Amino acid sequence: MPVLKLTRRNLSSLPVADKPVIFYDEDLKGFGLRVMPSGRKTWIVEYRPNGGGRGVSKRRHAVAAYEETTPEGARKLAATMLASVRLGADPAEERAEARDALTLREVADLFFADHVDVKRKASTAADYRRLLKLHILPELGSKKAAMVSEADLARIHSRMRATKYRANRALAVVSSLYAFAERRKLVPAGTNPAAHIEKYREDGRETFLSSEDLARLGEAIREAETVGIPWEPDPTKKAKHVPKENRRTVIDPHAAGALRLLLLTGARLREILGLRWQWVDVERGLLLLPDSKTGKKAVVLSAPALAVLSGLPRIGAYVIAGANAGTKDEKPRADLKRPWAAVSKRAGLEGVRLHDLRHTNASVGAGAGLGLPIIGKLLGHANTATTERYAHLDNDPLRKAANRIGNDIAAAMGEAPAEGGRVIKLKA
Template structure:
């Protein structure tokens, strides 16, 4: 870039690039403007802290462009560089002030200024949980400058029996220090969580079989009509006041059973169904228009069974799956799912496994992974790839074609079918 004096006109002409860059002012050595890929621009000053070639370079952020005019920023840069000439180290002093900050204080600023304003509520909730449950008890009292890679490795290793949560904790610490570096709470690039090897996570996937789905359907119909029977604890003092055996049934709320069916018939995530509003349902076109999901805006294509479920639901409020309040979504399905899954004898099946089952039936039916990924709302093809081992139809056709060609060349069998019968020669 040509050496052009930093003026308002010049700043207005700057356009961001794929990577961050700095334009240095030709009239004042060390004064520049940093441009991030997002378009954010800040005035900075760079100087050498000390004399000699081994003296480290320091950068100080003066202010965002817009908060100061170019002339005001140049005057502030000149004042700061004058202090450097007299032996001061502004960046070092700032780092020393920040180094006195504890991880408790840094985490509070990180949540308030970065995570809550910029992340989805569920993500912010997860960050808060990880910080309060794991990070702060172990590192909270330490000053930011005193946290070492060994400290983070010790915390991560201590959670080895929970590899998923251990890796999420490592990611939160890394994000915390990346944010601290960007805002000059620590030296640029300092991150004690960097390059720590994560644990292998064995992804748990459970798919319902046809027989299990049959039992689930029967349990749902029983739950919403006569109710699911329950056995009392006869050892309790209140056992003599129990209802008669024929009255010991729990009828499940029809909105809860409808939610379970919609999860099965759409492959949607739990929150996508529980937070679904009637305003987002287009039954005429058979679509759900979700303004926000885990992957952003999303359109769900409704199947005929899903449309039938929605047609039968009464509109009692804003949300499709009515909760205790007409203006608030239902929070979870833990109790109804527990009752129904136990009655259907579905051992170890989570509510999220209904989404996996939707995908597994599609893959097993040879619909193709791209189509399944589109239905599930996956933004990355690699996410759908977990179902590749179920997509056997193309492999079966390929195996048949190869083997039949070989057997024909051998003069043995002209064709075979999957029932075991052979057309011999």
């Protein structure tokens, strides 16, 4: 067990080792330099954990590679570690625990298997997976979950600021993941890197179509399902086999029916695309959905909505026929992106989302003075606060009150009041 003062001069003349050997420092007990036959050198500390004593086995812990620091720097690091040992720390055990700790990707796998897939809807689980796969795991997945910092996550959140809603949802998913991990003792308490990151303010995105918008939309749908919507190739792009004639986009009757049903029922996209014929109660005029975003619910059908349903061909189990309709491998239609892109462009509604058709349904009801509670029930809102977004459109009671006040004031001023106005004497 060679002992010498570990200085640059002494270490420069060390003999070549034919087997692993440790040179211990004569000034700091437990500090040394391990030299391998390959020539690799590592600064180390040796100590007895848990208060020491000859009955406790020694542990050896690497401080740093020889090239990473000077003898003086390594001695300071070793002295700090040895001081922490005297206070009850165990650097070797801590490193072993860190080495065995789960990565964020491994914790995410447990999060889905034991929590999300069991307690959340399939659509919610799919959205969680999409957010983590696209934005979080590529950069942080291989990092130990307990070592992911607020700065790591804030950097990703900042990069996503162009899509504020998705950025905030990603943050919420990570926060939920760490809450699960802390409950399972997979990471220490207080590890959640999303806890103190401020979310972006999300501006309301509701768009309500006017009567003129609806007229153009109806005309565009009828054109698309009959003669087709004309289109021209993009002059900035080179495309092979572009037809010179019959450049028209024709949508199938199920796509057209889906667009009409979204408007006439105010239902969500997945509720219409996943709608089965067995859930349609024509006699009572209801869609009896066994599951939705807010759970089991019934959608009340108007006469126009019933007319749309009666006009759709019954090909398979789904009202809106999708892939392999009528076969044992039948699946619901995935989306309406292409039909909606063609129809909305033709109607001059580019930028309007399919979900805005649901908002439009609610806005028409609010503008007709039907009352927010009724609208909330028609849309299947579980929380009344969700319906409050349409409060500014619920103007029928306000208009009646404004007319009453305005007529009374006009009459008192000697102006001609509107029909129903009363002549009153104003107090001075």
